[in-house]
Amino acid sequence: MNVSAPTSADTLRRTLGGLLDGLPPKQATAAVERLIASYRGQTPTDAPVLRDRSDVAAYAAYRMPATFEAVRGALDGLAEAAPDWAPGSHVDVGGGTGAATWAVDATWDGPRETTVLDWAEPALALGRELAAASTSEVLRAAVWRRAVIGSGLTLPEADLVTVSYVLGELTAPARTAVIAEAARAGQAVVLIEPGTPEGYLRIREARDQLIEAGLRIAAPCPHDGTCPIEVGQDWCHFSARVSRSSLHRQVKGGSLPYEDEKFSYVAATRFPTEPAASRITRKPQIRKGLVLLELCGPEGSGLTRVNVTKRQGDLYKAARDTDWGQAWPPAPQP
Numbered sequence: 001m002n003v004s005a006p007t008s009a010d011t012l013r014r015t016l017g018g019l020l021d022g023l024p025p026k027q028a029t030a031a032v033e034r035l036i037a038s039y040r041g042q043t044p045t046d047a048p049v050l051r052d053r054s055d056v057a058a059y060a061a062y063r064m065p066a067t068f069e070a071v072r073g074a075l076d077g078l079a080e081a082a083p084d085w086a087p088g089s090h091v092d093v094g095g096g097t098g099a100a101t102w103a104v105d106a107t108w109d110g111p112r113e114t115t116v117l118d119w120a121e122p123a124l125a126l127g128r129e130l131a132a133a134s135t136s137e138v139l140r141a142a143v144w145r146r147a148v149i150g151s152g153l154t155l156p157e158a159d160l161v162t163v164s165y166v167l168g169e170l171t172a173p174a175r176t177a178v179i180a181e182a183a184r185a186g187q188a189v190v191l192i193e194p195g196t197p198e199g200y201l202r203i204r205e206a207r208d209q210l211i212e213a214g215l216r217i218a219a220p221c222p223h224d225g226t227c228p229i230e231v232g233q234d235w236c237h238f239s240a241r242v243s244r245s246s247l248h249r250q251v252k253g254g255s256l257p258y259e260d261e262k263f264s265y266v267a268a269t270r271f272p273t274e275p276a277a278s279r280i281t282r283k284p285q286i287r288k289g290l291v292l293l294e295l296c297g298p299e300g301s302g303l304t305r306v307n308v309t310k311r312q313g314d315l316y317k318a319a320r321d322t323d324w325g326q327a328w329p330p331a332p333q334p
Contacts, residue, residue, distance in 0.1 A: 077219030094166035150174035161186030195237030195262025225299035276327030
């Protein structure tokens with residue numbers, strides 16, 4: 001694991017700070033509002049969502065920190081399931097300005113080879129600019145390459161393939177093709193989508209496709225069986241806290257210095273991992289002398305609720321400190 005992760009996140013935020021200088025506020029707001037609709041899956045398309053420098057600057061300043069935190073959360077799930085593994089090579093599909101690449105660099109030492117693919121040259125150009133300002137040799141050495149993300153995509157083989165906030169932009173045939181190619185090329189595949197019911201359904205379908213392609217689920221699911229959630233009744237998603245930029249406050253009018261990014265994800269591998277025994281699927285509810293945990297457990301156990309009481313000593317203390325999305329029970333401390 002990379003112990004310098006905060007440095008990477010802080011560097012990203014500092015680098016993003018001046019991106020909107022000279023961009024009229026109304027233009028930035030309009031670009032952000034259109035991008036929000038796209039990333040919520042309302043406008044599947046065969047064309048790039050990021051069309052010009054204004055779009056890219058607005059996206060990077062508004063969305064890149066949130067994407068970074070969501071991808072980092074998903075990668076943490078993979079890293080916990082494979083603590084002795086680190087990718088030597090990484091391909092980021094539809095990587096835009098490179099948020100996932102920054103997240104990979106913040107999670108592991110390396111990888112030695114990183115390639116970012118996107119169909120929008122303005123996004124790639126800004127991604128190069130941001131990476132060049134990084135203190136990370138890995139980011140500065142990354143390859144940024146234009147590619148059509150859809151049917152006909154060919155990826156280089158890599159230890160890790162990430163596809164974040166992309167599937168909702170694609171038509172159904174293109175989505176199937178991209179997932180199939182990621183499964184062929186990657187030893188590990190991590191897919192991240194917005195934490196909406198629609199984003200969850202895309203992840204659920206992708207999860208089934210990855211299993212059919214011979215990969216095993218590493219996170220967040222404790223098993224490779226059928227998802228126990230009844231479609232239409234609930235959806236699997238998690239949360240990452242993101243510091244709000246001035247553009248966040250300008251567009252949303254929010255007063256809080258942060259917001260919570262909801263995301264759904266799946267991580268699958270071709271090598272052995274140790275998935276969580278159970279996964280906390282909602283924010284723990286803390287009561288006096290009691291913590292209520294909602295869990296997704298081993299195959300066949302479905303979704304369960306567990307009450308951890310003060311009488312359980314160390315387990316109760318662990319429950320009070322645990323968080324949404326983490327494995328349960330906690331790993332024994334050495």
